[in-house]
Amino acid sequence: MTALLTKRIRTVSEKPWIWAFLGAFLVWLATILFTGGTGAGEILSAALAFATFSVIVGIGQMYVITLGPGNVDLSIPATMTFAGAVSMKIMDSQDVMILPGLVIALICGLLVGIFNYGLIRALRIPPIIATLSSSFLVQSCAIAYGRGIKIKPPELLADFTTTKIAGFPILAFCVVLLAVVMSVVLHRTVFGRSVHAIGQNARAAELAGVKVDIIRLATYVQSAVLAGLCGYLLSGFSGGASLNMGAEYLLASIAVVVIGGTSVAGGFANLPGIWGAALFMFLLVTMLNTFGLSAGIRLLLTGVIIVGVITLAGGRRE
């Protein structure tokens, strides 16, 4: 009986994602100990609501990072802003335009994704530089297009993104479903297995008949489309698009992937960890705010903890 239990514990502790959830739990515990138990539920509920957006872009980023060293999508913040600004303008606060707005946001993502991979292929430059250069262009488009206007999202969309049932946001529920689906895609489909294979050894994958170009294109497009979706939902959630709404998601999208237990060197992805890491990141900021620290100390501690956690989580795995 005890042997079985220890074995069970060992199998669980070998799952890399467990650490992210454990970290989130500890940070949450520290916060409510400080407040004396008040607001424990509200904090958790808010964490679920905000973590949702990091999870959406984190999933896209995770697929990209799994493609192997050097693969990363730095255009996510710009794409989010662009898709958010364009879809808000098209919808013009009308409920009937919700679906066309969504389609437009996804198309924005699709175009950026194709452009990104086009640059990587045509100019033969590392994805970091390609996505960085294209993010300059996309950000400018967003600034020029969404200049000085603050359009409210359609009421129905705002309701959908902010409604909670017994403290559990509907949107978070949808994104948990999305995570499950993407997890199945990752481990059970040809596409997901190909992404893994390319990340482990691109040359071997190619020789084994994996269509490397198409898979990589699909991965970059997927990341940009998810960023578009995230921009659309986040605009609905926060009462409209703003020009710096994507800024914090540059760090968030990469950090949730790494903290969540996905290998930085590529080839090994881990989806559940993204949720744990996203909760951890939000709860961390909440904790530092609750402690009533000055902005300087808060930023400083955020930096130290992120670097510390990544050092622990993202180290070399044999």
Next chain:
Amino acid sequence: MSTFLPSPRLLRSLLPAFSLTVILIAIFYLQPRAMSYFGLNLLLNLALPIAFATLAQMCVITVNDLDLGIGAFVGFVACVGATWLNEAPLLGAAVLLLCILAYAALGALIHLRNLPSIVVTLGMSFFWLGLALLVLPTPGGKAPDWVRAAMTFKAPGLPATIYASALVAFVVHLALMRSSYGTVLRGVGGNPRSVARAGWSILKAKMTMYALAGFFGVLSGISLIGLTTSADANIALRYTLLSIAGVILGGGEFVGGRISPVGAVLGAMTLTLAGSFLSFLKISPDWQIGAQGAILIIVLALRVVINRTGAK
């Protein structure tokens, strides 16, 4: 046919100088009054801090990493420079020395734990920004007089910025491109395994390059406050992207330790001028970032064309 063309390698190394010349001619054409000592001085005023930041970024890129925290770091140095370095020079200098050591330690951490430099340096950008806010919560402070004097020095003939940039480019070129240890350092970016097999310590090389990056970051922050006279925690955040763009414009590759210090300085100057050029063209500020992206893509595309002609 191809024998009449210069080698692609030569063409590539001329590309940064070519970009700079094109943009200078365009500016002089649009605004002939810029063609004077005073005009050039105004145009290139901010080139030196950007050139130092670009060199810092280049050092990190040499070992196949990327520093997304250099802007925040330069901002922190500026804050220290405008407060402690002015009031208690010894303390200020000690803090700046510690910063360089911190950068070396960062290089060691990234190498030993095999961490992605993007995430670590992005995390560090919060750290530097937080520290900067603690040192200088509201914009202000005062640059030390000697820094101010050095940065406003009026050189004969050409603006002092041009002499200083040329000197820095030359020194770094000698150190990284002509010295034997410089070759090893670049080799770490090219083929770390073979460098390690040959008996060199990759850890030491990475720490050296990160320490150099910290050193140039310090120079960037100090020269910046010499121009602005006061500091602000957010003063240099845009330097992160500018420095990466500068290295690309200067002909640096992002893998393989293929870098060019002279090119990086020229790239930084081109970027400094690009801002003025766009406003002379009366392009709306909305498109400024986009135009920088477009310039990058055009230069990278030109490079591909040159490589293609070389391959034929």
